[in-house]
Amino acid sequence: MSTTPLLSFAHGSVVPRADVPQLETPAFRAAIVDAVGAGHRIISFFGHPAADGSIELLAILAHDADGKLSAASTLIDGKYPALTPECPQAHWFEREIAEQWAVTPEGHPWLKPIRFHPSYRPGSTPWHRAKETPAKPGVADYFRVEGEEVHEVAVGPVHAGIIEPGHFRFQCHGENVFHLEIELGYQHRGLEHHLRGGPGQKTIHYMETAAGDTTIGHATAYCHLLESQGNIRAPARAQVLRGVALELERLANHTGDLGALAGDVGFLPTASFCGRIRGDWLNLTAVLCGNRFGRGLIRPGGLGCDLEKEGLKDILNRLDAIERDMAGAVELLWSSTSIMARFEETGCVSHEDANAIGLVGPAARASGIGRDIRHDFPSGIYRYAHIPLSTWHSGDVFARALIRWVESQRSVDFVREQLSMLPEGAIATTPASLEPDAMSVSLVEGWRGEICHVALTDSQGRFEHYKIVDPSFHNWFGLALSLRNQQISDFPLCNNSFNLSYCGHDL
Amino acid sequence: MWQFVLERIRQKHRTFDYPRLTPVMPARFQGMPMVCAGAVEDDEGPLPYCPTGALSVGKDHRLRLDMGKCLFCGECERALGSNAVKFSKEHRLATKRREDLVITDVELTLANALSAESARLFGHSLKLRQVSAGGCNACEADTNVLNTLVFDLGRFGIQFVASPRHADGLLVTGPVTKNMELALRKTYDAIPFPKIVIAVGTCAISGGIYAGHNEVNCGVSDLLPVDLFIPGCPPHPWTILDGLLRMLGRVKQARDNKPEV
Numbered sequence: 001m002s003t004t005p006l007l008s009f010a011h012g013s014v015v016p017r018a019d020v021p022q023l024e025t026p027a028f029r030a031a032i033v034d035a036v037g038a039g040h041r042i043i044s045f046f047g048h049p050a051a052d053g054s055i056e057l058l059a060i061l062a063h064d065a066d067g068k069l070s071a072a073s074t075l076i077d078g079k080y081p082a083l084t085p086e087c088p089q090a091h092w093f094e095r096e097i098a099e100q101w102a103v104t105p106e107g108h109p110w111l112k113p114i115r116f117h118p119s120y121r122p123g124s125t126p127w128h129r130a131k132e133t134p135a136k137p138g139v140a141d142y143f144r145v146e147g148e149e150v151h152e153v154a155v156g157p158v159h160a161g162i163i164e165p166g167h168f169r170f171q172c173h174g175e176n177v178f179h180l181e182i183e184l185g186y187q188h189r190g191l192e193h194h195l196r197g198g199p200g201q202k203t204i205h206y207m208e209t210a211a212g213d214t215t216i217g218h219a220t221a222y223c224h225l226l227e228s229q230g231n232i233r234a235p236a237r238a239q240v241l242r243g244v245a246l247e248l249e250r251l252a253n254h255t256g257d258l259g260a261l262a263g264d265v266g267f268l269p270t271a272s273f274c275g276r277i278r279g280d281w282l283n284l285t286a287v288l289c290g291n292r293f294g295r296g297l298i299r300p301g302g303l304g305c306d307l308e309k310e311g312l313k314d315i316l317n318r319l320d321a322i323e324r325d326m327a328g329a330v331e332l333l334w335s336s337t338s339i340m341a342r343f344e345e346t347g348c349v350s351h352e353d354a355n356a357i358g359l360v361g362p363a364a365r366a367s368g369i370g371r372d373i374r375h376d377f378p379s380g381i382y383r384y385a386h387i388p389l390s391t392w393h394s395g396d397v398f399a400r401a402l403i404r405w406v407e408s409q410r411s412v413d414f415v416r417e418q419l420s421m422l423p424e425g426a427i428a429t430t431p432a433s434l435e436p437d438a439m440s441v442s443l444v445e446g447w448r449g450e451i452c453h454v455a456l457t458d459s460q461g462r463f464e465h466y467k468i469v470d471p472s473f474h475n476w477f478g479l480a481l482s483l484r485n486q487q488i489s490d491f492p493l494c495n496n497s498f499n500l501s502y503c504g505h506d507l
Numbered sequence: 508m509w510q511f512v513l514e515r516i517r518q519k520h521r522t523f524d525y526p527r528l529t530p531v532m533p534a535r536f537q538g539m540p541m542v543c544a545g546a547v548e549d550d551e552g553p554l555p556y557c558p559t560g561a562l563s564v565g566k567d568h569r570l571r572l573d574m575g576k577c578l579f580c581g582e583c584e585r586a587l588g589s590n591a592v593k594f595s596k597e598h599r600l601a602t603k604r605r606e607d608l609v610i611t612d613v614e615l616t617l618a619n620a621l622s623a624e625s626a627r628l629f630g631h632s633l634k635l636r637q638v639s640a641g642g643c644n645a646c647e648a649d650t651n652v653l654n655t656l657v658f659d660l661g662r663f664g665i666q667f668v669a670s671p672r673h674a675d676g677l678l679v680t681g682p683v684t685k686n687m688e689l690a691l692r693k694t695y696d697a698i699p700f701p702k703i704v705i706a707v708g709t710c711a712i713s714g715g716i717y718a719g720h721n722e723v724n725c726g727v728s729d730l731l732p733v734d735l736f737i738p739g740c741p742p743h744p745w746t747i748l749d750g751l752l753r754m755l756g757r758v759k760q761a762r763d764n765k766p767e768v
Contacts (some may be wrong), residue, residue, distance in 0.1 A: 001533030028532060117684055137686040157690045160669035162637040162651040164644055165687055186686045189641050189723035201558045205716045212643030212741070246566055256648075271594060273518050274656035279744075283533065293645045295740060296580055305535060328514045335510060503643050 005031050006061065007071040011377040012228045012327040015439045017456060018059070021072050025081070028074035033086045039063060040070065041358045043452045045093035045171055047101040049121065050075055055101045060441055060454060064376040078123070082108035089358035092473060095318040099128050104279040108452040112140050115185035115506055120193070138167045142449035145171035145178050147324075153488060157186045164502035168344070172488055180491075182476050187506035199226060199300070199434075208295050211470055211504030216242070216249045217446030218468070218504075219298035221368050221453040224379055225442035226300045229430030231457065234380070236423040238302035243381035244418050245285060245294050247411040250280035252449035254362075254411075257499050258330055261401050264493040265342040269435020273329035280322045287311050299315050302428025316419055323412050330405050346496035347482035350395055359478045361471045362407065363498055365391045366399035373445035380443075387414055400497040434461040446471060448501065470504030522659045526758045530745050532596045537579040538743075539597035542570040542591055544612035556586035559709075565611070574600060574738040575608040575712040577725075580633040590690055601737045601750025605728065607740055608712070618735055618753040625701065626756045629675055632664045633755060635700065635705070636674040640691050641723055642681030645741040646708035650678065652744050671695075676703035677731070682710040683718045695731055705735040705754075706767055707747060712736050 005023055009015050021030060036042065040061040049054040054077040061070045074080075082105035083090040092114060094105040099113045102123035111126050116135035121123050127140075138157065150173050157165035165186040171179040191206055206213045207222040220242055227234060234242070254375045259274025284293035289297035289305050306314075333339050349359065354367035364371045368391055374382045375389045390406040392399040434457050442453045449471030458464040479498045483491060523530060530729040531704050532538065554561040561576035562583045570591065572583075583592045602620040621629065639647050653660040654667065668674050671694045683691060695704070706727045709715040714725035728732050737750040752758045 135686075137689075157687065158638055158671075158694050162639070162647050162667055164639045164642065164647060165690065186684060187639075187641050187681075188684055188686055189682065189717045190720040190721055191717075194720060202716055205558055205580070209643040209645070209716060209740075212645030215645070266520070269515060272656050273514075276521055276653070276657050277653065279657060281653055286533040288535075288538065290533055291579075292539050292649065293741065295578070296537075311534065318708075325518060328517055332511060332514055475742060488705070501644065502639075503641070 002099075004035060004070070006035060006071045006072045007088055008068050010427045011067070011069055011441065011443055011463045012224070012379055013440070014229055014231070014435050015071070016194045017437050017439050018422060020165050020439060022056075023072055025076060028072055028080060029083055031072055032061070032083055034210070035061055035070065036087050036089060039065065042087070042093065043069075043450065044441070044454050044467055044469050045090060045097070046465075046467045047103065048099045048456065050100075055103055055121075057097065060452070062377070062443075066373055067308070067376055069377075074330040076103060079104040079106050081106050084108050088356045090270070091357070092477065097126045110143070111183065115188045116187070117188055137331040138183050140183065142183075143171065143179055143181050145173075147173075150171060150178070166502050168491075170488055170491075175487045175489065177483045177486050177488050177491075178281060178478045184476070184502060184505050189503070191507040192466060192468060196463055197412045198463045198466070204299065208354070209467070210468055210507060211472075211501040212293060212473045213253060213425065214249065214448065214451070214470070214501065214504060216245045217444050217451050218295040218470075219294070220246060220380070221442045223298055223300050224444065225440055225453050226434065228442070229436070229440050229457065231439060232301065232429050232432045234302040235426045235429060237306075237425050238427045239380040240422055241288065241303055241307060241417050241427070243385070244415050245297055245425065245482050246286055246380055246446075247415050248281055248285045249294065251408055251411050252278050252285070253499070254408045254446040255281060255326055257404055257496060258333070258401060260335060260499070261343070261397065261493065264496055265339055267333070267336065267339055270329050270332050273325065276334070277322060277326050277329060280318070280325070282323075284315050284318060287315050299428065300431040302426070306427045307422070312419060313420065316416070319416055326408065331399070340398065341492050342493065343365075343401055344394070344396060346397045346490050347486060347497060348394070348396045349478055349482050351393070351480055353394065354478065357477050357481070358474050360474045361401045361445070361447075362400060363390070363478055364449065366403045367395035368393040371412070373443045373450050377443045379443070381418065385414065385418060393411075397497040404479040436461040447486060448472060448499070449475065454464075468507060470501055470507075472500035472505045475500055476505060512701065518608075524657050524663075524743070525658070525748060526752060530598070532598055532743070532745075535596040536596050536598070536743070537581055538570050539600055540574065540577065540579075540592055540610055541592050542572050542592050542610055542612060544569070554583070556583045558582065559713075559718065561594065569611060572610040573608060573713075574607060574610060574716070575736060576709065577738065578709060578716065578740040580740075584655060589719055598743050598745045599749045600742065600746050601735055601753055603735060603754070605712070605733070605736060608736055619756070620736070620752060621703070621754055621756070625703070628701065629703070630755050630757070633676065633751070634666050634674045635676050635678045636671045636694060637678045637680070638687070638691050638694050640679060640681040640687035641684035641717070642708065642710060646680035646711070649741045649744045650680065652745055653748055658744055658748055660748070663752060663755075663757060667735045670696070671697035672699070674698050674702075676705060676734075678705045678707055679711050679727045679731075680707050682714040683727055683730060685722055685724070688724065688730065692730065703734040703754075704731050705737065705750070707737045708732045708742060709738055709740045712738060715740065
């Protein structure tokens with residue numbers, strides 16, 4: 001690997017933009033494809049306007065085992081040979097690049113818009129939509145299976161439950177699903193576009209609502225990025241409480257998901273217990289900052305509010321009772337054979353497929369991939385306090401449920417341990433101005449998986465470009481794969497076993 | 508089998524006797540804001556401490572805080588001091604008219620019952636269809652949580668249904684993205700008359716932090732007539748439940764106690 005033209009750098013470091021190698025497009029393409037073949041994976045890949053009006057493509061790769069990041073860029077104009085045919089991880093990223101910057105990744109096997117918005121620069125998108133023509137969400141050609149007794153089922157954007165909108169097309173043969181195509185974009189709010197020129201007064205609020213159920217995750221990723229760019233460090237007390245809040249967010253959502261999975265197979269005891277216990281976790285976050293989702297807690301330089309003695313005592317007291325209730329509710333699942341029969345061998349994603357498409361988070365770990373930012377690219381408190389990595393090999397709904405339960409137990413241990421030795425001292429340092437003409441990458445293991453924020457600053461130290469990759473961006477295609485050769489009636493079960501974010505994807 | 512029964516006993520009865528009892532909100536809860544009664548020196552217009560322009564100075568040189576735009580982030584309280592703006596622990600915030608969400612030094616007019624005819628129709632059975640139109644999943648989650656056994660929405664005859672054809676009204680979250688506009692209209696059209704619309708959360712009321720983006724509308728009112736506004740980012744589940752019950756005339760108009768500070 002010594003001959004790789006990629007620039008290698010550490011997570012949390014600030015890289016001068018001039019140091020990122022700008023390669024000729026064929027060399028760039030070869031370097032990425034080779035690196036992915038050698039065990040790197042794409043964590044961010046995006047375009048942004050270069051000075052001469054062309055588009056610079058920037059790829060950020062991660063090597064989990066080495067804990068190293070690498071990057072390279074290339075200039076393109078109008079079109080370039082797509083990476084996706086040789087590197088399926090690039091699939092969604094290249095569709096995003098095509099839609100945002102009106103360029104064509106030539107040879108892309110399934111080139112469609114992902115968010116249905118006008119492109120950010122003049123020119124024709126690959127599907128010949130002029131800049132002025134309004135995009136119609138969901139209006140596109142879908143993959144179709146032809147043949148006798150093959151039929152199509154369309155669901156959404158408005159669903160039966162209280163969930164976010166998305167459109168699903170199933171190609172079915174009887175009850176059997178041949179193929180599921182997922183069409184999103186309904187939640188597109190133009191978030192990334194409005195981060196340019198920042199950081200500003202609104203920026204932290206955009207981060208807190210990028211995916212509202214991951215408020216702590218995205219806000220922490222943003223604050224880590226600002227802190228590394230400003231060369232400051234949040235005080236120890238803030239680092240610990242950020243970790244506690246991140247694990248509480250994981251606990252609330254994992255509990256909710258385990259309850260939802262029980263509900264999907266009609267097992268009401270665990271469904272109703274977990275529905276309530278999820279709220280108990282959220283209420284612990286509310287002890288920290290007043291808000292069940294952690295709004296106002298994570299702020300650049302540290303925290304927005306401190307945890308006082310009574311609050312600390314309150315959380316530690318409640319922790320034991322919630323832990324017991326959760327264990328009691330979840331253990332019912334594993335001891336019921338009828339539930340195991342529904343969970344096991346449903347919605348399988350193989351280890352090979354998970355690796356090829358670059359799955360992240362509990363979904364990756366459930367397919368036997370030992371991938372966890374807290375472990376591979378730790379920052380903040382995770383540098384000093386290690387959470388054991390949890391994996392399972394079967395890649396089915398059972399595995400995704402089990403991983404949630406196992407890592408929930410580790411999270412409870414972590415919260416208890418950290419709060420019992422909470423360092424004293426300040427909760428925030430003064431934010432500093434950002435390094436000009438620099439690039440930095442921030443990674444956080446949110447409850448769904450890897451959250452990746454990349455910022456490019458201009459000569460004034462403002463955001464020239466800011467890229468957010470929610471874990472859902474990697475994982476939606478995994479859900480589509482899990483449905484292959486499944487009963488269509490198992491879709492809710494498979495869907496909840498991933499529980500991906502619509503707005504985190506659509507931004 | 509016995510394991511299930513035992514666990515059921517261990518998990519206890521958890522439904523909270525609302526609205527007879529008042530829930531205890533977290534110590535740091537940011538509920539209904541109160542603004543000082545006196546005149547301020549600032550010029551008329553929005554104040555810079557607020558990320559959404561919710562806090563402004565009126566013609567009369569008095570502070571006005573629009574809960575329909577407010578993120579309840581407390582930046583204003585930190586900047587101006589608790590004498591000027593203070594967030595109380597009062598969770599009851601829902602109103603029937605958009606203008607009632609603007610807090611001055613006059614007491615908030617909480618939502619009262621729908622018309623007698625609507626109360627007769629919906630008072631004991633209200634079926635709602637929920638549409639998320641750019642919501643970040645916080646308002647959605649804290650609406651969904653009303654179905655859990657702490658809140659037990661069903662005991663009030665309120666239920667979320669799968670089809671708009673079965674619904675009496677629409678509960679909308681999110682600023683209404685352009686990409687969800689058509690789906691929202693179609694869902695509204697599919698609901699039989701008479702129908703009600705409820706806007707939950709700051710985004711659904713005013714667009715919130717996303718107001719002014721080309722990709723979104725400024726809340727539901729841009730498209731549909733709204734009958735109930737429930738502010739918050741996101742509103743606490745008790746705030747949402749209180750709003751729904753008030754609208755149905757199941758809780759009295761007057762606040763039975765002063766806001767807890």
